[in-house]
Amino acid sequence: MLPGYVTTSTVNGFLVVTGTTNYTVSQYMFGNANGGYGNQISDATYFAPGSTAYSQGYNTITCSFTSPEIAVNNIWTVVTATLVLFMQAGFAMLEVGSTRMKNAGAVMGKILVNVSITWIMFWLIGWNLGFSRNSNDWNNNFVGNTAFNQFANFIAGPENAAVPTQFCAVVGSSVQTQFFFQVVFCCVSVAIIWGTMLDRTKFIAYIIFATIFSAFIYPVVAHWTWGGGWLYRLGYQDFAGSSIVHLQGAVAAFAGTVILGPRIGRFDSDGRPMRMVGHSLPLQVLGVFILWIGWMGFNPGSFLGAIVAGSPNQLNNFADVAVNTNLAAAAGCLGSLLSCFIMTRTYDVNQMGNGAIGALVAITSPCAFVDTWGAVIIGLIAGLIVPPGEVMWEKLRIDDPINCLTVHGLTGIWGTFAAGLFSTPARAAFQANNSIMGGFYKQTNDMGFVDPLNRPKGHQLGIQIAGIVATIFFVYVTSTIVFLFIHFTVGLRAPAEHEEAGLDISEHGAFGYPERFIKVNGVDAHLPLSAPTHDEMKGMNDSLNGPKHVEVKPAE
Numbered sequence: 001m002l003p004g005y006v007t008t009s010t011v012n013g014f015l016v017v018t019g020t021t022n023y024t025v026s027q028y029m030f031g032n033a034n035g036g037y038g039n040q041i042s043d044a045t046y047f048a049p050g051s052t053a054y055s056q057g058y059n060t061i062t063c064s065f066t067s068p069e070i071a072v073n074n075i076w077t078v079v080t081a082t083l084v085l086f087m088q089a090g091f092a093m094l095e096v097g098s099t100r101m102k103n104a105g106a107v108m109g110k111i112l113v114n115v116s117i118t119w120i121m122f123w124l125i126g127w128n129l130g131f132s133r134n135s136n137d138w139n140n141n142f143v144g145n146t147a148f149n150q151f152a153n154f155i156a157g158p159e160n161a162a163v164p165t166q167f168c169a170v171v172g173s174s175v176q177t178q179f180f181f182q183v184v185f186c187c188v189s190v191a192i193i194w195g196t197m198l199d200r201t202k203f204i205a206y207i208i209f210a211t212i213f214s215a216f217i218y219p220v221v222a223h224w225t226w227g228g229g230w231l232y233r234l235g236y237q238d239f240a241g242s243s244i245v246h247l248q249g250a251v252a253a254f255a256g257t258v259i260l261g262p263r264i265g266r267f268d269s270d271g272r273p274m275r276m277v278g279h280s281l282p283l284q285v286l287g288v289f290i291l292w293i294g295w296m297g298f299n300p301g302s303f304l305g306a307i308v309a310g311s312p313n314q315l316n317n318f319a320d321v322a323v324n325t326n327l328a329a330a331a332g333c334l335g336s337l338l339s340c341f342i343m344t345r346t347y348d349v350n351q352m353g354n355g356a357i358g359a360l361v362a363i364t365s366p367c368a369f370v371d372t373w374g375a376v377i378i379g380l381i382a383g384l385i386v387p388p389g390e391v392m393w394e395k396l397r398i399d400d401p402i403n404c405l406t407v408h409g410l411t412g413i414w415g416t417f418a419a420g421l422f423s424t425p426a427r428a429a430f431q432a433n434n435s436i437m438g439g440f441y442k443q444t445n446d447m448g449f450v451d452p453l454n455r456p457k458g459h460q461l462g463i464q465i466a467g468i469v470a471t472i473f474f475v476y477v478t479s480t481i482v483f484l485f486i487h488f489t490v491g492l493r494a495p496a497e498h499e500e501a502g503l504d505i506s507e508h509g510a511f512g513y514p515e516r517f518i519k520v521n522g523v524d525a526h527l528p529l530s531a532p533t534h535d536e537m538k539g540m541n542d543s544l545n546g547p548k549h550v551e552v553k554p555a556e
Contacts, residue, residue, distance in 0.1 A: 032196050046536035072175045073305030076318075080301025081181040084188065087294030088115055091191045094287025096512070098350075098402040099198050099280035100501025104512025107198065114190050114210045121215040122183040131227045132183060144223050173305060179305065182226075185245050186218050188298075195404030196257040200499045201265075203507045206494050209482055213252060221248055221471055235460065236467040237423060239321075240302040242365030243471050244414035250409030251472050254398075255479035260493055262399030264500060273394040276401070281349055288353035292329055295360045299325045299367045301500025318342030321367045325360065328367075330378030332359020335383025343387055354390075355383035358407045362415030366422060376424035381418075382411040416468050420461030428460070 092111045096104045107227035132145035190210050194201070222244050224231040238244050267273055278284060278372050300318035336355020340348045359379035366378060389406030398405065493499075505511060 012254040019525075024170040024419070042294075060423075064256035065441045068142055069307045071175060074177045076306035077177045077301060079180050081177075081184050082250070083182075083294050083297025084184040084301065087188055087298070087403055087521075090189060090292075090294055091285045091292060092287070094353075095195060095198060095254060095402060096278040097283030097287060099286075100276070100402040100502070101513045102504055102511070103199050104279075104504065105504035105508050106512075108205070108512065109508055110194055110206050111191065114194070115187050116204060117210045118187045118214040119183055120192050120268055121122055121211055122186050122219070123179075125183065126186060126219040127179055129216065129542075136155035138229070143220050143229075144227050147229055158172055162525070169378055178304065181223070181301065185241060185298075186222075188215050190214055191409050192246060192313045192404060193253045193256065194410075195231065195402040196253040196400040197260055198401045199503070200494055200495050201256075201260060202464065202491055205486050208486050208490070209252075209256070209479075212482050213479070217252070217475060217482075218248060221249075221474060224470070225467070231467045231470070232461075234463050236249075236463050237369055237419040237428070237460070238300045238416060238467065238484075239363045239419075240364045240367040242361055242363075242412045242419075243468055246361045246364065247412035247468070247471055248475050250405055251475040252411060252479040253400075253404055254409065255476050255495065256483045256492070257398055257405075259480070259483050259487055262397060262540075263401075264496060265397045267397055271397055278350070284350060285353055288356055289358060292360065295325055295364075296322055299364055302368075309518050319424040324370065324372060325365045328359045328363035328375045328382070329356045330359075331376045331379035332356050332362070332383035332386075335359070336386045337383075339384045340357040340387045343391075346413075348387075351387050354403050354407050355386045358382045358386045358411035358449070361408050362411040362418065365412075365415045366419035366518050368424035369419055369427045371424055374418075374424075377414060378418045378422065383412060385410055396517040415465055419459070420458075420464035421461060439511055452512030481553055 011336075087113055092108060095107045095111075099107065123460060129144050190213055193209070193213070194206065219227075223229045225236050225238055226232070263276065265274055266276060300322045303318050303321070306318060333352050333356040336351045336358070337347060339355075340346065340351040359382040362378050362382035363375055368374070370378065386403065387405055389410045390400070390403045393403075393405055394402050483492060494503060494506065502511070
């Protein structure tokens with residue numbers, strides 16, 4: 001008996017857990033009351049007083065939390081969520097530095113409005129579709145609670161939600177805490193979308209698409225795994241969102257970019273890429289480091305608490321995930337440096353930063369499932385992918401100013417896939433649901449675990465592939481529909497004259513760098529820089545040959 005929390009007994013070889021307080025859980029339950037394997041009755045179940053749940057004896061962990069532990073977990077989750085929210089500053093610096101200064105103010109406005117819309121729409125609709133449920137059993141495989149009264153209760157105040165989420169039970173934290181954590185993840189996914197569409201997208205398009213994406217598209221995919229949906233039941237491994245957050249954003253970005261088309265002058269008449277360098281490499285690197293630091297909330301924070309009861313030998317504590325995350329990022333930076341040097345014989349700083357971010361994206365899914373050596377390999381391969389990925393999109397005439405499709409898309413696919421290869425037996429057994437070890441491991445692990453269903457060695461890899469394909473298909477189809485609606489109504493692309501003049505002045509009526517374009521009171525010397533002409537752009541190399549010097553003369 002666990003004092004004040006649960007009583008336990010055994011019935012026909014199954015553990016019966018009876019809850020006596022509102023913050024008691026039994027994690028990782030398999031089997032059923034009739035003795036069958038694989039019929040998952042409950043995982044991370046919320047126990048109201050007097051409720052019971054059954055679990056087959058292998059791999060059962062009974063968790064309970066004291067009031068101080070609940071307080072610590074709430075504090076930890078709010079702090080890490082704040083780090084994730086601060087990643088918006090990283091996106092802002094990275095995007096501004098990677099594009100032209102005549103659009104700097106437009107980028108800032110986009111970041112602000114997207115975060116604001118996401119918070120409101122996720123509060124109104126998204127949270128319930130993604131993370132609420134109709135009953136104590138997770139019966140909703142595709143989407144969460146759609147009942148009007150559930151939406152109304154949550155809007156009135158999260159504490160009024162009829163049924164708490166599985167996450168609240170796992171760590172004994174409040175609904176408000178978990179809402180905060182989940183909404184900032186949605187903000188990241190929304191931010192990713194616009195990296196490919198910078199410099200030529202109408203501001204109204206940002207508003208419309210962010211509204212629909214944060215209210216419906218993102219929550220549905222998030223529900224499939226984090227909300228207890230069909231991928232979760234299959235045992236899909238995506239600990240912090242390589243596919244749920246990053247791949248989603250990249251797929252939506254691809255759908256929009258195909259409809260939007262490239263920037264003026266990005267490709268010549270023969271389809272050859274014309275290099276358009278960003279205006280500030282220091283801002284790009286600053287953005288990379290802000291995102292890197294923000295990932296310390298993204299991955300370690302995804303435990304949703306500092307105290308994870310029942311963790312065997314502390315295999316899955318947040319510091320362990322933080323180390324895996326940083327090792328992967330470092331390996332990704334070096335891998336991209338190596339790949340770029342082989343291709344161009346230059347040490348491209350921009351590619352170093354993209355390699356680090358790509359590796360961070362890749363390790364986000366398997367960070368809690370792999371050992372340190374696995375994290376290094378995953379990060380290294382992600383970094384190697386980044387430079388050739390950029391070239392691939394250019395050959396397809398896809399204009400991606402910050403290489404978002406590679407950094408968040410291709411590496412997101414790789415990281416999710418890698419979970420099915422490198423997940424260790426002990427971590428997979430502890431971490432959850434029906435997942436098993438990766439393809440490089442045998443069925444019997446060092447904890448003596450033998451899969452009762454005798455699933456084949458590549459079973460987990462197959463589940464990972466199914467999740468990747470489903471995410472790409474659903475997000476691409478729904479995003480394409482929304483972008484086409486925008487295109488044929490208010491318009492997706494800014495007029496050519498606005499694009500050439502800069503969206504700062506045409507959309508927002510003010511420059512991000514006013515002293516560079518207009519006379520400003522208090523500025524003694526006014527020497528605005530002209531943008532490179534088309535002929536000058538043509539003299540620049542494509543991405544395979546490394547940058548060449550282009551003389552930029554003061555405007556007359």
